[in-house]
Each structure stands twice: as structure tokens, then as C-alpha cells.
Amino acid sequence: MIMTIIEALTIGLGLSYAAALLHASQHHYGALTLMSTLAAALLIANQATLWLTVTLAITLVAALHRSRWGENWLTQVDPQRLRVLCQHTLALSMLVVAAQYGIHLWFLGQGLTPPLPRPDVVDAFLPIAGGLGLRGAIETGHLDHHHPAAMVMLTVVLLGGLLFKRAFCGWVCPLGLAGEYLHRLGDRLLPARRNVPPRLDGPLRMIKYVLASALVYVVALALPTMALPGYLKSSYHIMADVKMAQFFVEPGTLTLLMGTGLIVASMWRRQAFCRYLCPYGALMGLLSLLSPLKIQRQSDHCLINSKGLACDKCSRACPAGIAVHQQTRIHSDECQACLRCISACPKRAQALALSLPNQRKVSANGLFVLLVITLLLLPLIAHLAGTWHSETDPLIRIQLIQMLDSLGM
Ligand code: SF4
Ligand code: SF4
Incomplete structure (x- = not known):
């Protein structure tokens, strides 16, 4: 524990x-x-x-x-400094987690008991295990003892989408941050690139919803309730994290081609992975439609209305390509609550703010505190309640890792 x-x-x-x-x-x-x-x-x-x-x-x-x-x-x-600090600190933390997990797996693969424990937070990358674990807990009362952190992190991500729109994409996700760096690299290497035309952008954005639907199908419908306890004890489930790691560490030709395509796409279109492919982003985007927090433009303070100027700085700053200057309240499923539009606005908090339906404004500090409480306090509480740490015996994992390729669902 x-x-x-x-x-x-x-x-x-x-x-x-x-x-x-x-x-x-x-x-x-x-x-x-x-x-x-x-x-x-x-x-x-x-x-x-x-x-x-x-x-x-x-x-x-x-x-x-x-x-x-x-x-x-x-x-x-500064709101953007706070956001960037949050993103980079968490990305650095995930790098250390990845290194520790890699060492742990290497020892398992050698048939040795790892000197470093498995960081349970790696289960955040197992949405199917997390979803099936949640279903098992709700429908059968059977708690997943192998990847309980997957349940916790899935709950954290979905709750985050419901409360703060896709703020996890803009403030937390290391993949989103990697996409930002790739796009900056694209600024240098692909100076002549053009924007994805709207008639292509719309259908491409739907891909992530198709992937999210497949994920929801696997979690909610593919397994009958009576099969859940058996699955949650299965060898495949026990090694779900190692299977995921294997996908990245020993990529096949198709994975390599897709990875390369994704890197080029991320250099071409800002946040291409988040915008077109991420099923987590799609689920959070759908939930974010219910979020009480929205970017609100006060047209009487906006320079367009108050001074008749042709300002669109907020829209140009938006990584999601939302036409902020043409709307009053941003309901878009792509909004990441990154607050870049507010930072870019010459009238700042007067013209644009993240607000509740009663017009009460939420500052960058307030959003950060709420995010941190959701992201970090819930796992801490889960840890204290005994629903964070995997109880899988390392000796079982040492045995199963030798037969990894033959494990099936
Ligand atoms: S609308 Fe504003 S907060 Fe939302 S993604 Fe665009 S820049 Fe970020
Ligand atoms: S940047 Fe500010 S002033 Fe300019 S259009 Fe957007 S909200 Fe209005």
C-alpha cells in the first residue's frame, strides 16, 4: 500500500x-x-x-x-505561466514515472523481482481496464484488485471534463504538450504548410468520436455483467499495462507508420492528435457540453462592439480554432479552458472570462486549484481507501510476462 x-x-x-x-x-x-x-x-x-x-x-x-x-x-x-508550469511539471513527473516503470518492467522480463515498485499511476493509460473495473464495481460489487488506479484515473478524467471542460487537455496532458512542441518544430521545418480546410477538418474531428464510441462499446456492451468478475481476474487484465507498454516498446510496422504519420500531422496541424484522434478528448469534449464553466465574451467591453474595431486576437490565439470573437458564450467541445484567448485580449478580463452561468468569473488561479484538487486529491483519497495500489503479486507478473504474446481477452 x-x-x-x-x-x-x-x-x-x-x-x-x-x-x-x-x-x-x-x-x-x-x-x-x-x-x-x-x-x-x-x-x-x-x-x-x-x-x-x-x-x-x-x-x-x-x-x-x-x-x-x-x-x-x-x-x-500570469495565467499562461501557471498553465505552462502545471503542464511541464506533470510531464516531468510522467517522464520519471515512465523511467521507473521501464526499469520495473525490465526486471520483470529478466525474471527478477524489481527493486523499484510499479507506479500505479501508469494505469491512467488503461481506459478500458478502468471502465471495466468501474462497471465491475457498480454492477457486481467486485472491486478490481489489479488495476484499481485505472478506475480512479478514468473517474478523475471524466469528472474533470464535466466540471472544467477539456482543461485536462490544456493544463495536464503530456501528449497535448508534446503536440505543442511538435507544432513549433513544424513552424521551422514546414514553413509553407497550409491550414486543414474546413470541409476536411470537420470529418477528421469525427474520427475521435468513432474511436470513443468503440471504447464505450468495449467497456459498456462487449462483456456481459456475469463475465466481468472473471475478466477482472484474468491474466490478460493483470498484464493489461504491460501489453500497452509492449505496443510502444516493440512497435510493429503499422504502429511505426501510424506514429510517423501522427508526428507529421502534429507538425502540420496544431494539436492534431487531440483534435482528431484522442478518444479521451472526445469523451471529455462531450461531457464538457454540460460543464457550467464557459468562456464568456462581454460584447459591451469587446473592442468590436465598444470601439467598432476589427479585432480577432482571441480567435487567433485559440489553439482549437474557435471563432471566439464571433460568439458570446463558447460551448464548443474543443475548448480546453486554456485561457489563451483571455491572455491575448487587449481588454483582458473585462471582455473575456471563464465564467459560471450566473456570470461569476473563475480566475486562472481558481481553475488551477480546482484542477489540482480533482487530479491529485482524489487519487490520494483513493490511496488511503485502499483503491489505488495494485495487489498483484510481482511473482505472478514475472510468470505472465514470459507468455505475454499468448495472452488474449
Ligand atoms: S476558446 Fe479560449 S479557452 Fe477555449 S480553447 Fe480557445 S483559447 Fe483556449
Ligand atoms: S480579443 Fe478581446 S477585444 Fe478583441 S475580439 Fe476578442 S474579446 Fe473582443
């Missing part, structure tokens, strides 16, 4: 930084509540790893508070 150091450090850093932001913006009760929750979690968990890493994280944030950078990073945080 021990959380890995990188998981605990990410949780500690994220939550203590969120509390420091709340404190710096005079939301003292919010900061106190968050830190008290973290302290209570530490007391309940009573684990040296959590104590040490969270204490280290709190010390780092406190040092930042006192340093000369404190002003820039805590009291006057």
Missing part, C-alpha cells in the same frame, strides 16, 4: 502550491482547508514515503514563497 516517491512528490507539490496560491490571493480558509486535508491524509496514511516527500514539497513551496521569485510565482502569477 506504499505510494511511490514520484507519485507522492507530485501530489505534495501540487497541493501545497495550490494552498500557497490560495493563501497569496487572500483565500486563507481555502488554503487552511487544503493543508488540513493534506495533513489529515498524512496522519491516516502514516507512511514514511508520504511524510518525507510531502514535507519536502511543502519546504520547497515555502522556500519559493520567501525567495525573490515568490512574487512572480505566487502573488502575481
Whole structure:
């Protein structure tokens, strides 16, 4: 039941930084509540790893508070700087997770007990296992003991879509960040590229919904309820994460061709993977239609209406290609709540804001705190409740990894 150091450090850093932001913006009760929750979690968990890493994280944030950078990073945080910090910190954390997982798998493959534990957060890349695990828990009361973190992370992602639109794409996802870098590379290597024409863009965007439908079909309909407990104990399910890793580590010709095509597409069209292929993005996009948070344009403050200018800076800044300057409230399933449109607007928060239906505005700091609470506090609670850590015996995985290619659903 021990959380890995990188998981605990990410949780500690994220939550203590969120509390420091709340404190710096005079939301003292919010900061106190968050830190008290973290302290209570530490007391309940009573684990040296959590104590040490969270204490280290709190010390780092406190040092930042006192340093000369404190002003820039805590009291006057630029929304885009905050978003980029969030994306890069989580991407760095995922890189460490990937390295630790790779070492873990290498030892398993050699028939040895790994010296490093498996970071359970890798199960975030198993949406089918997570969905079937959730179905098993709801329909049969059978809890998945092999990949419980997959259930937790799927819940986190879907809840995130429902609450904050596709903010996970804009603030969290390392694939989205990689897409941004590839597109910048495309700026240099493919200077003459042209935009995807609208008549092609629309049908291409539908691909991710087709993939999401296939995912929903596999999770919701392909297995009858009575077969769920058996599947959740099966060798295939136990090794679902290793099967996924094998797909990337030992790619076939088709995978290599698709990967290359995806890299070129990402260099060509900004966020091509998120826009055209990501089934998670499609599910969050659909849920985001129900989200109470939307980008709202106040036309009486917008330069188009107030000064009669031909401004479209918000639309040009939007990575999703949304015509922000032509709408009042952005309902688009592609909006990632990245707030780039607000940052680009000459009238800033007066003309554009992320707001609730009652017009109450949510700042970048507020969105970050809500995101961090959903993304990090829920897994911490799941960990304390015993529904995060995989209970699979490493010896079983050592045996199963030798017969990986013959494992089928
Ligand atoms: S509308 Fe604004 S918040 Fe939404 S994706 Fe475009 S730039 Fe980001
Ligand atoms: S950038 Fe601001 S002022 Fe310009 S069109 Fe958009 S909302 Fe209006």
C-alpha cells in the first residue's frame, strides 16, 4: 500500500502550491482547508514515503514563497505561466514515472523481482481496464484488485471534463504538450504548410468520436455483467499495462507508420492528435457540453462592439480554432479552458472570462486549484481507501510476462 516517491512528490507539490496560491490571493480558509486535508491524509496514511516527500514539497513551496521569485510565482502569477508550469511539471513527473516503470518492467522480463515498485499511476493509460473495473464495481460489487488506479484515473478524467471542460487537455496532458512542441518544430521545418480546410477538418474531428464510441462499446456492451468478475481476474487484465507498454516498446510496422504519420500531422496541424484522434478528448469534449464553466465574451467591453474595431486576437490565439470573437458564450467541445484567448485580449478580463452561468468569473488561479484538487486529491483519497495500489503479486507478473504474446481477452 506504499505510494511511490514520484507519485507522492507530485501530489505534495501540487497541493501545497495550490494552498500557497490560495493563501497569496487572500483565500486563507481555502488554503487552511487544503493543508488540513493534506495533513489529515498524512496522519491516516502514516507512511514514511508520504511524510518525507510531502514535507519536502511543502519546504520547497515555502522556500519559493520567501525567495525573490515568490512574487512572480505566487502573488502575481500570469495565467499562461501557471498553465505552462502545471503542464511541464506533470510531464516531468510522467517522464520519471515512465523511467521507473521501464526499469520495473525490465526486471520483470529478466525474471527478477524489481527493486523499484510499479507506479500505479501508469494505469491512467488503461481506459478500458478502468471502465471495466468501474462497471465491475457498480454492477457486481467486485472491486478490481489489479488495476484499481485505472478506475480512479478514468473517474478523475471524466469528472474533470464535466466540471472544467477539456482543461485536462490544456493544463495536464503530456501528449497535448508534446503536440505543442511538435507544432513549433513544424513552424521551422514546414514553413509553407497550409491550414486543414474546413470541409476536411470537420470529418477528421469525427474520427475521435468513432474511436470513443468503440471504447464505450468495449467497456459498456462487449462483456456481459456475469463475465466481468472473471475478466477482472484474468491474466490478460493483470498484464493489461504491460501489453500497452509492449505496443510502444516493440512497435510493429503499422504502429511505426501510424506514429510517423501522427508526428507529421502534429507538425502540420496544431494539436492534431487531440483534435482528431484522442478518444479521451472526445469523451471529455462531450461531457464538457454540460460543464457550467464557459468562456464568456462581454460584447459591451469587446473592442468590436465598444470601439467598432476589427479585432480577432482571441480567435487567433485559440489553439482549437474557435471563432471566439464571433460568439458570446463558447460551448464548443474543443475548448480546453486554456485561457489563451483571455491572455491575448487587449481588454483582458473585462471582455473575456471563464465564467459560471450566473456570470461569476473563475480566475486562472481558481481553475488551477480546482484542477489540482480533482487530479491529485482524489487519487490520494483513493490511496488511503485502499483503491489505488495494485495487489498483484510481482511473482505472478514475472510468470505472465514470459507468455505475454499468448495472452488474449
Ligand atoms: S476558446 Fe479560449 S479557452 Fe477555449 S480553447 Fe480557445 S483559447 Fe483556449
Ligand atoms: S480579443 Fe478581446 S477585444 Fe478583441 S475580439 Fe476578442 S474579446 Fe473582443
